Amino acid sequence: MSTEEEVQDKESQLLEACITTLVGPFREKYDEKWDEEAFWEAVENFKAESKKIGYEDPFEVLGKGTFVSFEAIRDILKTGPKPCFREGWKSPYTGEKVDILAIVESLHHASGPKFEGKERIVIVDFWATWCGSCLEIAREFSEIFEKYAGRISVIGLNNDDMFDRQREHNVEKTRTFLEAKNEIIRYSSYIDTEDHLARDTIFMKIGYEGIPCAVLLVDNEVRYAGRARLCIEDPLEEVLKELYPIEE
Template sequence: MSTEEEVQDKESQLLEACITTIVSPFREKYEEKWEEEAYWEAVETFKAESKKIGYEDPFEVLGKGRFTSFEAIRDILKAGPKPCFRKGWKSPYTGEKVDILALVESLHHASGPKFEGKERIVIVDFWATWCGSCLEISPELSDIFEKYAGRIAVIGLNNDDMLDRQQEHSIEKTRTFLETKNESIRYSSYIDTEDHFARDFDNEVRYAGRARFCIEDPLEEVLKELYPVEE
């Protein structure tokens, strides 16, 4: 094993120890469920693990990311995830109605079939080229699009600079990116306008939130309602 590989292996061990010891055990213990004493006990356990791996100062590695101190890690965990990532969260858009066809016609078509408003169920997936977790769901959405053709429309809506105005809003750049993803992104793809016309979009909205792991139940419910199986 080369020196570079050894360093990478040590860093991986440290990160795994951090996640196992002080991140995962407290991931669901945010806000009023927070356990301060237990957290600092876990920190001491992690410090010992860090020394065994070969790091007197674990932030030699952890500092390369968003973790700059044990206090900073605590504050992040104690605050908890954003509301939309919490169990039982419901979007305030649920129950509202939006003219999706009118919305889509205002956007830039990038790839895949154009949405014509024929399907009774529409999945709109907001994503960005820099968002790894967004891209992970693409093959699954493509499978849904093909399996339920004529019943479910899937629209990918790119918002590269939605969360960071320093990000470049480039239609051509996004289209070029999509050309490299034509095997995994096979559904209708659009790009938001520069003034983010679709940013606050969320038709009646039946579910708004994370797609991965969360979309199956509400989707199955609507499918049974709109397309009941005849016995």
């Protein structure tokens, strides 16, 4: 193992120790659940782990990110995640009407079948090529698209620079990416316009500040909007039972 690989291995060990010893146990203990004494006990345990790994000062690695001190870590954990990332959060966009066909027709079609607006149920998936979890959920959306063909349409809306205007907005580059991922993303895929039509018209109204982000539409009405993974399953099942009840 080269010196560079050894350094990377040590850093990985330190980051893993930070997550398992210090961050993980307190991730859900924000607000009134916070335990100050338990946190500082965990800090001492983490310091001991850091020394075993080879770091007297763990912040020579952690300081490269947002964790610049134990007090900073405490404040971040104690404050907890933004409301949109908490269990039970509901998007203010729920119940709104969206002319999804009109929006999609103004975007760049990239791959998969073109959306024609025939299905009553539509899942809109906001994603980016740099988002690993977006590709993971894409597999599930492809399965849903194929399982419920004719009942559910899935539309992937790509916007690589949706959070950062400095990122490149390159339609052809994204099309090439989709060609390489055609076994994973098998539903309708579109690329947002350079002036962020889909982002500004839909995503910015949802209130969810991350991707993958899903919007569930029924007859153009928003039934669910927010975190894609798992959270969309219950509202989708409810809608399917509502529109396509099992005949006894």
